[in-house]
Amino acid sequence: MQRFENKVAFITGGTNGMGLATAKWFIREGGKVIVTGRSQKTVDNALKILGKNAQGFKADAANMNEIHQLRQRIATYTTHVNFLFLNAGYGKFSSIADADELHFDELFDLHVKGPFFTVQQLMPLMQKGDSIVFNTSFVTEFGISNFSVYSAAKAAVASFIKTFASELADKGIRVNGVSPGHIKTNIYSNTGLSDDAIEQTIESITPSIPFKRFGDADEIAKAVLFLASDDASYIHGTNLKVDAGISVVK
Numbered sequence: 001m002q003r004f005e006n007k008v009a010f011i012t013g014g015t016n017g018m019g020l021a022t023a024k025w026f027i028r029e030g031g032k033v034i035v036t037g038r039s040q041k042t043v044d045n046a047l048k049i050l051g052k053n054a055q056g057f058k059a060d061a062a063n064m065n066e067i068h069q070l071r072q073r074i075a076t077y078t079t080h081v082n083f084l085f086l087n088a089g090y091g092k093f094s095s096i097a098d099a100d101e102l103h104f105d106e107l108f109d110l111h112v113k114g115p116f117f118t119v120q121q122l123m124p125l126m127q128k129g130d131s132i133v134f135n136t137s138f139v140t141e142f143g144i145s146n147f148s149v150y151s152a153a154k155a156a157v158a159s160f161i162k163t164f165a166s167e168l169a170d171k172g173i174r175v176n177g178v179s180p181g182h183i184k185t186n187i188y189s190n191t192g193l194s195d196d197a198i199e200q201t202i203e204s205i206t207p208s209i210p211f212k213r214f215g216d217a218d219e220i221a222k223a224v225l226f227l228a229s230d231d232a233s234y235i236h237g238t239n240l241k242v243d244a245g246i247s248v249v250k
């Protein structure tokens, strides 16, 4: 018996990076997935990679109208979600002086408001034994210049892990989070940096990582799926660091 046989996962931002890796492993272990992404092209591409046990659709994780349509759209495929991964996101960075309201709202809509209302909308499809994982970030552990809004948004998500764990305990729905370190994904393509600047950024960051390498999306997926599985049946309200120790090693 595989860990996710007869189980359905809903993964926001399941078309690339950690979300796609999580979808792949969930399917490999017997489950079915529904993924969302920002464009039909990325959704189609992901579905080609994931194969027949995947479904997906374009849905903006920051848009309230689209969040309110999720239940209806998911109903085409399933009446039950066993595992919900709130993962969609990207980083954008600005000094305090340069940040405008658009920057603030964009990051809070995507990382805070979106996941909050996505859980609210999908909770009725979940029951005892099911679980939720939020994607936070190691950046909440430090003060990093130009990260004020992104880090605050991720800190709010880290707070949801605890408050949602409190509210959903009676329903038997486990709530946890994963806090990735530096992971090699598409995340830098949203920053507006050129390919060369991205390579330089990666090179300059690498020496600061205790393992002297970026993490792989699969290394996050495996931690997420541990939290999603019955192997984590007594784990609730935890934000699991998967960061090569960068948040604790000096």
Ligand SMILES: NC(=O)c1ccc[n+]([C@@H]2O[C@H](COP(=O)([O-])OP(=O)(O)OC[C@H]3O[C@@H](n4cnc5c(N)ncnc54)[C@H](OP(=O)(O)O)[C@@H]3O)[C@@H](O)[C@H]2O)c1
Pocket: 012, 013, 014, 015, 016, 017, 018, 019, 020, 036, 037, 038, 039, 042, 043, 059, 060, 061, 062, 087, 088, 089, 090, 091, 110, 135, 136, 137, 138, 179, 180, 181, 182, 183, 184, 185, 186, 187, 188
């Ligand atoms: N990479 C890191 O070092 C790192 C570290 C800590 C935390 N994180 C967090 O990890 C999560 C996943 O990021 P990643 O590194 O795997 O990046 P990624 O490879 O760029 O994947 C991001 C995923 O989110 C989707 N997405 C972004 N904005 C969306 C929106 N408005 N609506 C719907 N889907 C949206 C993307 O869809 P498309 O494929 O359509 O673009 C993609 O599927 C994010 O929440 C990020 O903040 C990343």
